[in-house]
Amino acid sequence: SQTIHQWPATLVQPxxxxxxxxxxxxxxxxxxxxWYRQAAxxxxxxxxxxxxxxxxxxxxxxxxxxxxPQDRQFILSSKKLLLSDxxxxxxxxxxxxxxxxxxxxxxGNGTRLTVT
Amino acid sequence: AQRVTQPEKLLSVFKGAPVELKxxxxxxxxxxxxxxxxxxxxxxxxLLRHISRESIKGFTADLNKGExxxxxxxxxxxxxxxxxxxxxxxxxxxxxxxYFGTGTSLTVIP
Numbered sequence: 733s734q735t736i737h738q739w740p741a742t743l744v745q746p747x748x749x750x751x752x753x754x755x756x757x758x759x760x761x762x763x764x765x766x767w768y769r770q771a772a773x774x775x776x777x778x779x780x781x782x783x784x785x786x787x788x789x790x791x792x793x794x795x796x797x798x799x800x801p802q803d804r805q806f807i808l809s810s811k812k813l814l815l816s817d818x819x820x821x822x823x824x825x826x827x828x829x830x831x832x833x834x835x836x837x838x839x840g841n842g843t844r845l846t847v848t
Numbered sequence: 849a850q851r852v853t854q855p856e857k858l859l860s861v862f863k864g865a866p867v868e869l870k871x872x873x874x875x876x877x878x879x880x881x882x883x884x885x886x887x888x889x890x891x892x893x894x895l896l897r898h899i900s901r902e903s904i905k906g907f908t909a910d911l912n913k914g915e916x917x918x919x920x921x922x923x924x925x926x927x928x929x930x931x932x933x934x935x936x937x938x939x940x941x942x943x944x945x946x947y948f949g950t951g952t953s954l955t956v957i958p
Contacts, residue, residue, distance in 0.1 A: 766946070770892075775854075775934065775950035791945075822892065826946075836882050837936070837946050839892040 734759035738823045738840030746848055751796075751810035753843050755823030758804065763825040765806040766837065767798055770820045779821075782806060783828060818847045850875050852937050854949035861925045862957045869920040869952045871909075871935030875942075881911055881918040882936040882946075892934070895920075905929070925956045 738755045745751060757763050767779040778791045780798035788798050795814050799807045806823060823840040851874045861867045873879060883895040896904045898911040898918060909920045918935060935949040 768948075776892075776948040778945060778947075781945060836894045836897055837884075838894070839884075841891045 734825075734838065736823065736825055736838055736840045738843060740843060741841060742844045742846075744846045744848060745813050747815055748812050751808070751813050751817070751845070753808040753821055753823075753845075755806045755808075755840055756804055757806075757825045760804070760825070760827065762803060762828065764828045765800060765804075766824040766826075767806065767808050768822040768824060770822055770842070776822070780808070813847045815847050818845055820844050850879075850937060850939075850942055850945075850947045852935050852947050852949040854933075854935055854952050856952045857950065858953050858955070860955045860957055863927055864924050867922050867925040867929070867954065867956075869933050869935075869954065871918045871920065871949060873916050873918065873935075873937050875916075875937060875939060877939060877941045879911075879937050879939045881909070882938070883907070883909055883918075883920050884934040884936055884948075886932040886934070887928075888931070895933070925954075927956045927958055930954055930956045 735758045764783050766781045768776045769779055770776050780788055780790055782788050782800045785800055785803055796810050821843045824837040826837050827835040853872045855870055881898040884892050885895040886892045907920055907922045909918050911918050932951050932953050934951045937947045
């Protein structure tokens with residue numbers, strides 16, 4: 733069966749420090765991978781999605797970047813964190829293409845990032 | 849443009865009462881609609897999807913293309929239904945993306 737692992741679960745980082753959040757999926761090949769940020773009252777904001785190795789689409793210009801060095805690995809990064817980067821970050825995967833053949837998103841447990 | 853609207857941020861009902869969480873969407877073509885639920889301290893998980901036409905934990909949702917709605921309903925709410933609910937949309941025209949509403953926090957009062 734497919735599983736998704738996201739770490740760390742919580743992270744406290746000072747302003748200006750770098751960030752690296754990692755997500756890996758097991759039990760499936762060539763998944764679509766996604767990074768979302770969840771904020772109270774604002775729902776889920778799509779940050780990045782990837783349909784293959786090295787292929788990253790950015791939805792919101794910001795202080796963050798994403799990379800997919802391997803088929804089932806998705807990394808969210810920042811060179812210098814801002815206070816506004818605090819939030820709850822979710823990784824998710826789906827079987828491409830979405831919307832065909834009943835392919836919903838499957839989410840990780842999330843990472844609570846606090847920038848101080 | 850694709851859009852999902854959940855008009856209620858907070859919804860409280862008494863145990864045993866009917867509950868309806870509203871979801872409206874805009875989409876050109878045939879959408880695929882989902883409801884996701886997040887219980888306290890648990891991951892966001894799929895509750896149901898319109899293609900399956902199934903009932904999960906007593907919840908149902910019917911896609912109404914005329915009204916562009918996908919409301920989530922349950923005839924008798926239970927305390928364990930208290931959670932955050934998100935409506936989501938995907939489809940052939942979304943370019944591998946899923947669009948989420950802002951969510952509705954449901955509280956079932958014992």
